[in-house]
Amino acid sequence: MPSFEGPLLVGIDIGGTKIAVLVCDESRRVLARGEAPAPVADGGSAVADAAARLVHQLTSGRTVRAAGVGAAGVIDHESGSIRAASATFTDWVGFPLASELADRLGCVVTVENDVNAFLLGEASPHEQDVLGVMLGTGVGGAVLMDGELRRGPHGAAGEIGHTPGYGDLLCTCGQTGHLETLASGTSIALRYTARTGRTVAGSREVAALADAGDADALAVFRDAGRALGTACASAAALLDISDAIVGGGVARAWHLLQPGIDDALRTDAPVTGIPLRIRPATHGADAVALGAIASARALALVPVA
Numbered sequence: 001m002p003s004f005e006g007p008l009l010v011g012i013d014i015g016g017t018k019i020a021v022l023v024c025d026e027s028r029r030v031l032a033r034g035e036a037p038a039p040v041a042d043g044g045s046a047v048a049d050a051a052a053r054l055v056h057q058l059t060s061g062r063t064v065r066a067a068g069v070g071a072a073g074v075i076d077h078e079s080g081s082i083r084a085a086s087a088t089f090t091d092w093v094g095f096p097l098a099s100e101l102a103d104r105l106g107c108v109v110t111v112e113n114d115v116n117a118f119l120l121g122e123a124s125p126h127e128q129d130v131l132g133v134m135l136g137t138g139v140g141g142a143v144l145m146d147g148e149l150r151r152g153p154h155g156a157a158g159e160i161g162h163t164p165g166y167g168d169l170l171c172t173c174g175q176t177g178h179l180e181t182l183a184s185g186t187s188i189a190l191r192y193t194a195r196t197g198r199t200v201a202g203s204r205e206v207a208a209l210a211d212a213g214d215a216d217a218l219a220v221f222r223d224a225g226r227a228l229g230t231a232c233a234s235a236a237a238l239l240d241i242s243d244a245i246v247g248g249g250v251a252r253a254w255h256l257l258q259p260g261i262d263d264a265l266r267t268d269a270p271v272t273g274i275p276l277r278i279r280p281a282t283h284g285a286d287a288v289a290l291g292a293i294a295s296a297r298a299l300a301l302v303p304v305a
């Protein structure tokens with residue numbers, strides 16, 4: 001870690017397979033980063049232990065002023081516990097992640113949904129009203145309005161991946177026609193197989209085929225881009241939002257999504273006439289941890305009564 005004497009801020013990104021940690025100074029300059037496997041099948045305590053161990057390694061026992069977590073699932077923002085999560089996480093629902101990590105790290109801890117944290121990490125100071133979309137295994141969404149996250153009364157605002165109207169394919173949630181059925185990495189691979197009969201390992205392989213000129217692969221990405229653009233246009237019309245930031249593994253193939261996004265913006269641009277900018281994320285794998293640090297920093301700046 002570079003020499004630095006001030007208090008440290010820590011961002012922790014807890015995903016289904018790995019935990020990523022960033023250590024920053026108070027101006028969010030990155031001082032150290034690391035990764036460890038996420039033992040999500042072993043329960044909440046095991047995940048908290050693994051995260052704390054990684055933080056201790058990276059900070060070498062230095063004082064941490066505040067830590068922020070971006071975690072998959074619906075978060076009870078008041079208590080910092082997990083309200084709902086995918087079945088891959090054992091004993092995660094109801095786990096008091098914020099207080100358990102606060103005990104282990106000896107500092108205040110804030111917990112945010114991972115897509116919310118992604119958007120906090122990616123949005124520039126000029127992007128105060130912005131939609132965030134993560135195209136990964138599934139499709140997640142988040143909304144920033146007047147510079148503040150819109151979480152909703154149940155912590156579930158922004159779930160754009162499970163909005164309907166995109167065809168009749170079965171979604172992972174059990175309903176049909178959701179955005180996720182066309183635009184997630186999983187769906188891109190499934191759609192390619194449905195068109196060609198050829199099994200692929202994932203959306204990255206479909207992207208490689210598209211780059212080699214495979215017409216079916218290009219069409220699958222174009223369909224994903226068009227669905228994504230339509231969803232962003234709907235959100236823009238509803239919320240008077242003129243920026244959308246798209247991240248996740250699928251967004252790395254932005255040049256393949258762009259033609260479909262352009263199609264959607266040509267035919268379905270918001271009737272307000274306000275231009276809608278849809279751009280790829282720029283912070284890569286750091287975005288969730290950076291956003292978690294932003295929320296931890298905001299918490300740490302609030303004087304304790």
Ligand SMILES: [Zn+2]
Nearest residue numbers: 162171173178
């Ligand atoms: Zn769904």
